[in-house]
Amino acid sequence: MPGDLPPDASGIAAREAADEPGRHTLFWLQSGGCGGCSMSLLNADSPDLFAALDLGRIDVLAHPSLCEASGEDHHALIAEILAGRQPLDILCVEGAILRGPSGTGRFHLQPGTGKPVMRLVEELAPIARHVVAIGSCTAFGGVSAAGDNVTEACGLAFDGAEPGGLLGPAFRSRSGLPPISIAGCPTHPGWIVETLVQLGHGTLGASDLDAFGRPRFYADHLVHHGCTRNEFYEYKASAKEPGQLGCLMEHMGCIGTQVHGDCNMRAWNGEGSCIRGGYPCIGCTEPRFGERDAPFLETPKRGGIPVGLPTDMPKAWFVALASLAKAATPERLRRNALSERIAVPPGKASGKPK
Amino acid sequence: MTRLVAGPFNRVEGDLEIRLDVEDGRIAAAYVNSPLYRGFEQILVGKAPADALVYVPRICGICSVSQSIAAAAALANAQGLRPPENGAHLQNIVLAAENIADHLTHFYLFFMPDFARGIYAGEPWAKAAARFQAMGGDAQREFLPARAAFLRIMGLLAGHWPHTLGLQPGGTTRAIGRAEQTRLLGYIAGLRRFLEATFYGDGLEAVAALDSADALDAWEADASGGDLRAFLAFSRGAGLERLGPGPGLYLSFGAYPLDSRPAFARGVWDGGATGPLREEDIAEDHARAWMVRAAEGPRPPSRGLTLPDADAADAYSWCKAPRLAGRVAETGAFARQLVDGQPLVMSLSTRSGSNARNRVIARTVEVARLVLLLERWTAAVRPDDPFCVTMPMPDDARGAGMIEAARGSLGHWLDIRKGRIFNYQIIAPTTWNFSPRDGSGQPGACEAALVGAPVRPGEATPIAVQHIVRSFDPCMVCTVH
Numbered sequence: 078m079p080g081d082l083p084p085d086a087s088g089i090a091a092r093e094a095a096d097e098p099g100r101h102t103l104f105w106l107q108s109g110g111c112g113g114c115s116m117s118l119l120n121a122d123s124p125d126l127f128a129a130l131d132l133g134r135i136d137v138l139a140h141p142s143l144c145e146a147s148g149e150d151h152h153a154l155i156a157e158i159l160a161g162r163q164p165l166d167i168l169c170v171e172g173a174i175l176r177g178p179s180g181t182g183r184f185h186l187q188p189g190t191g192k193p194v195m196r197l198v199e200e201l202a203p204i205a206r207h208v209v210a211i212g213s214c215t216a217f218g219g220v221s222a223a224g225d226n227v228t229e230a231c232g233l234a235f236d237g238a239e240p241g242g243l244l245g246p247a248f249r250s251r252s253g254l255p256p257i258s259i260a261g262c263p264t265h266p267g268w269i270v271e272t273l274v275q276l277g278h279g280t281l282g283a284s285d286l287d288a289f290g291r292p293r294f295y296a297d298h299l300v301h302h303g304c305t306r307n308e309f310y311e312y313k314a315s316a317k318e319p320g321q322l323g324c325l326m327e328h329m330g331c332i333g334t335q336v337h338g339d340c341n342m343r344a345w346n347g348e349g350s351c352i353r354g355g356y357p358c359i360g361c362t363e364p365r366f367g368e369r370d371a372p373f374l375e376t377p378k379r380g381g382i383p384v385g386l387p388t389d390m391p392k393a394w395f396v397a398l399a400s401l402a403k404a405a406t407p408e409r410l411r412r413n414a415l416s417e418r419i420a421v422p423p424g425k426a427s428g429k430p431k
Numbered sequence: 432m433t434r435l436v437a438g439p440f441n442r443v444e445g446d447l448e449i450r451l452d453v454e455d456g457r458i459a460a461a462y463v464n465s466p467l468y469r470g471f472e473q474i475l476v477g478k479a480p481a482d483a484l485v486y487v488p489r490i491c492g493i494c495s496v497s498q499s500i501a502a503a504a505a506l507a508n509a510q511g512l513r514p515p516e517n518g519a520h521l522q523n524i525v526l527a528a529e530n531i532a533d534h535l536t537h538f539y540l541f542f543m544p545d546f547a548r549g550i551y552a553g554e555p556w557a558k559a560a561a562r563f564q565a566m567g568g569d570a571q572r573e574f575l576p577a578r579a580a581f582l583r584i585m586g587l588l589a590g591h592w593p594h595t596l597g598l599q600p601g602g603t604t605r606a607i608g609r610a611e612q613t614r615l616l617g618y619i620a621g622l623r624r625f626l627e628a629t630f631y632g633d634g635l636e637a638v639a640a641l642d643s644a645d646a647l648d649a650w651e652a653d654a655s656g657g658d659l660r661a662f663l664a665f666s667r668g669a670g671l672e673r674l675g676p677g678p679g680l681y682l683s684f685g686a687y688p689l690d691s692r693p694a695f696a697r698g699v700w701d702g703g704a705t706g707p708l709r710e711e712d713i714a715e716d717h718a719r720a721w722m723v724r725a726a727e728g729p730r731p732p733s734r735g736l737t738l739p740d741a742d743a744a745d746a747y748s749w750c751k752a753p754r755l756a757g758r759v760a761e762t763g764a765f766a767r768q769l770v771d772g773q774p775l776v777m778s779l780s781t782r783s784g785s786n787a788r789n790r791v792i793a794r795t796v797e798v799a800r801l802v803l804l805l806e807r808w809t810a811a812v813r814p815d816d817p818f819c820v821t822m823p824m825p826d827d828a829r830g831a832g833m834i835e836a837a838r839g840s841l842g843h844w845l846d847i848r849k850g851r852i853f854n855y856q857i858i859a860p861t862t863w864n865f866s867p868r869d870g871s872g873q874p875g876a877c878e879a880a881l882v883g884a885p886v887r888p889g890e891a892t893p894i895a896v897q898h899i900v901r902s903f904d905p906c907m908v909c910t911v912h
Binding site for chain 1: 440442444448485486564565582585594595892897
């Protein structure tokens with residue numbers, strides 16, 4: 078709604094509307110990351126990437142894996158955007174903002190200009206109608222900020238779970254939205270294209286984002302939802318070694334009952350997810366992903382009880398239900414949980430489930 | 432002399448800047464700068480050894496599985512552990528799938544679009560090249576769905592790609608049964624169909640059987656169709672065989688181990704003959720990198736040092752300069768196939784050496800060979816046998832994981848003390864190829880390959896430079912891990 082937009086001194090919005098009504102420009106900037114979210118984006122399959130861009134009426138001005146321009150053409154495009162002559166609707170930033178060493182940004186300089194990339198992001202963000210943080214590094218700092226964070230990595234609007242980051246907690250893009258955090262490491266291609274298409278269609282508003290700016294269409298779910306190991310979870314029949322079929326929460330470090338994401342409701346690469354691949358959820362969509370108090374493949378416990386309990390579950394109930402469930406575990410699940418393949422099939426079917 | 436600063440290079444993974452000195456319409460000197468530092472070797476210090484498998488894939492989005500495999504190999508080496516046969520097969524399948532996807536992504540998204548540029552509008556092949564236009568030419572619109580369908584292998588065996596925790600020192604965490612084995616064969620068959628119909632315009636076996644440069648010329652002339660033949664025609668028109676000569680020393684750590692022997696051999700190719708690779712010959716030179724320098728000079732990676740120093744004297748890159756007994760080596764598919772004695776690549780090497788054209792051809796040869804291997808490895812999986820074994824990690828141990836990623840030799844060197852990572856050093860393929868000068872002034876492989884490349888009047892980022900740079904398929908995010 079143009080009436081809701083903040084004052085537009087440069088007049089970009091007016092020109093934009095006059096330019097090509099209904100179409101949206103996208104500029105994708107790689108900051109300090111691994112490029113994996115771009116690679117994940119290319120995995121989009123329903124619809125595939127080009128079909129999704131068509132659907133959202135999105136014109137890609139620049140993407141590092143896709144566009145023809147290099148060097149001077151790329152710099153000229155950025156100059157046009159900064160001068161307000163080229164409208165910019167969607168700015169996607171991929172990768173953490175590297176502020177080091179000592180706040181200079183010298184750990185990541187833009188090729189060809191020697192300008193700190195963090196400065197470029199600061200210049201482009203207020204011009205874009207929407208700002209999108211692609212992946213957990215861009216949203217929060219992510220793995221790039223792990224350890225002693227020697228590169229002084231942070232996200233666009235968060236530094237870990239703390240509001241702030243490069244742009245500060247009060248930043249709103251021209252649309253009035255905070256940076257949209259498509260968190261994940263990598264992020265799911267469906268999360269990206271569905272966000273972009275919704276932006277293209279004008280159907281994504283502030284109430285569609287959670288407190289960390291994550292689109293609620295995937296962040297209102299827990300990774301636990303749709304987990305294929307649910308029966309093992311119900312009976313606390315747990316795996317003890319990599320590759321075993323049992324629930325990964327009790328011993329193998331899985332925090333899928335606490336982590337936001339619809340990873341087990343929508344497939345990754347056609348049919349996968351971390352847990353379907355046999356390894357635990359390590360919480361890659363969460364603001365503090367990258368550091369853990371215990372090794373990732375171990376479940377920290379106090380008095381034999383996992384420190385991390387399922388979201389919204391009181392500890393006493395968890396303990397009571399878990400001990401009851403363990404007592405009731407069918408032998409089939411007890412054995413299958415410790416096996417690489419189904420050792421005991423489900424009991425003889427009556428032919429007529431009641 | 433004029434000086435150009437070229438960059439950024441889109442359709443290259445990560446950030447790259449190259450300073451070019453131009454004299455009489457030719458590049459006289461090139462200085463390759465990786466202008467990003469990421470600090471993974473520092474992040475890993477103090478972590479539990481197994482946590483390396485969480486961090487290292489995230490060095491790189493396009494080679495994440497390769498980083499996983501190298502870390503798993505280093506951990507397994509420290510433990511004295513060997514995956515069971517099924518685990519080894521699935522590790523090889525996942526790595527080969529990444530390698531194939533990377534080669535094809537390079538071809539369709541990164542390399543071919545340069546032929547559709549306006550600068551070639553007057554060439555007789557310009558119309559054919561339009562198929563490869565960046566941002567959604569027909570070829571890209573056909574390739575992306577085929578790539579996504581093929582990468583279902585990753586959903587099946589690794590949970591997802593990029594970034595997996597499924598590749599463990601003792602094998603893989605997803606045991607498969609007959610149904611999954613059948614689906615796997617189906618995904619491979621889907622790729623074969625795309626390759627034969629669209630990429631090669633011929634059967635995989637026929638392509639894999641090409642055994643000389645002459646045979647390739649005859650194959651090209653024999654029929655029309657297929658994107659590879661289009662490449663061969665364009666590259667002749669653009670003179671790619673004369674661009675970007677390699678250093679003459681080629682390196683492969685050996686790829687896809689089975690029964691203690693790699694499917695692609697380990698070794699070096701030096702001046703026309705293969706020889707053994709001596710790990711102790713590898714050292715990293717920091718003379719022109721923004722890195723703290725050890726007093727005694729270049730160190731082997733097992734005792735390597737990675738501490739950034741943005742004010743280091745004479746430095747111009749975050750990339751170190753790995754050298755083999757003090758010499759510059761090239762790594763990648765061309766080197767790998769040459770060291771393995773693949774007949775077509777050996778013949779191309781004799782005819783014109785490593786160059787912008789032959790590097791691409793070596794990738795296409797490798798794709799054909801790998802798909803045939805994928806079919807064989809998949810059929811060899813025995814669902815009733817184990818896929819993953821475990822073993823405790825000693826409190827103090829050292830390990831090395833030396834493998835081949837799509838872009839060449841990748842090494843991880845690990846030192847564990849008191850149960851924690853004490854030192855972790857990584858040399859990535861592009862660290863070899865895109866290294867800066869070393870203490871004796873030798874330019875890196877790409878820096879040397881650019882010398883002599885033509886610069887047309889008015890060019891700021893010369894097209895020849897772009898062809899040469901992309902022919903290496905650099906991965907800059909790995910380079911500066």
